[in-house]
Ligand SMILES: Nc1ncnc2c1ncn2[C@@H]1O[C@H](COP(=O)(O)OP(=O)(O)O)[C@@H](O)[C@H]1O
């Protein structure tokens with residue numbers, strides 16, 4: 361290692377969506393150059409990068425040329441073929457590395473890792489074929505949820521099983537290997553977004569509270585408003601997972617909080633997370649700047665949150681009756697608007713978000729919700 365990567369260096373980002381865009385914005389503000397690689401052109405991240413490489417992730421020749429043009433590589437999307445990451449790693453530092461990526465990009469591998477390392481998870485069984493679904497249902501019980509092992513996000517590839525008779529329909533709606541997981545009757549969903557530096561330093565934003573709509577994140581509120589012991593446990597579990605996975609960068613651990621005050625790990629995202637978007641306005645250093653600092657081998661920034669914050673996602677559904685009323689949302693005190701520059705506002709597609717800060721979490725939530733509702737006059 362030859363010291364940290366300083367401003368002027370070029371950061372390579374795999375993936376070109378909104379997470380890469382906000383990372384690129386943070387990087388360019390600090391004087392770094394950004395190259396993105398994804399199969400897309402004119403992408404949310406590509407449009408504000410110095411160079412957009414458009415090629416399938418499987419194209420190793422392009423991956424090598426990309427690696428030679430940058431000083432370090434990180435990702436904003438975890439479904440990158442391990443062969444590509446290995447190839448990149450032989451040319452340039454990739455942070456977080458292969459271990460974090462391969463463990464988290466497959467739900468079964470991720471859950472087996474978590475259970476094996478002693479982190480609390482909901483009961484689950486591997487479901488490699490139709491026959492094993494019946495035995496898995498017997499073992500796990502109903503209700504349960506069947507999830508594809510690979511390539512799932514925003515609730516895609518998930519089917520709830522309420523009775524054993526649902527098995528056929530659930531299996532037929534699936535492509536390939538799956539995991540059956542017990543349904544968790546949670547009291548709240550929490551997440552911890554945190555960053556681990558190259559030197560093993562660790563900084564976090566505490567636990568935040570997430571609510572989902574149709575399995576898609578709808579609202580994040582910081583702080584979560586949970587007892588200090590529960591928050592401490594969520595943070596120490598997060599640190600433990602980051603260390604086991606040797607994460608360097610910003611990542612997120614999602615939790616279910618059950619009625620008895622017990623935490624279960626739901627999943628790990630080895631990249632900045634939607635539930636950390638509020639840190640752009642709501643914390644001294646954003647999750648994206650932290651990612652950059654970690655990837656560059658720089659000291660991590662201050663994660664202090666001056667006051668409560670809330671973040672409301674803006675999905676494509678808001679465009680159903682034409683262009684949303686932006687001035688109305690911006691008239692809400694303290695509302696900050698983020699739009700990702702996606703061309704097609706499809707239903708369920710994350711198009712942007714609104715962040716608000718206020719003296720209490722309730723007030724921040726009320727303003728974020730009000731700003732979003734005012735977009736459609738509802
Ligand atoms: N076992 C479960 N019990 C209850 N709700 C669940 C369960 N698994 C998933 N969900 C709900 O679906 C959401 C998305 O599921 P998750 O496993 O996090 O997949 P994704 O990769 O799509 O984010 C969760 O945040 C939660 O609201």
Ligand SMILES: [Mg+2]
Nearest residue numbers: 514614626627
């Ligand atoms: Mg999730």
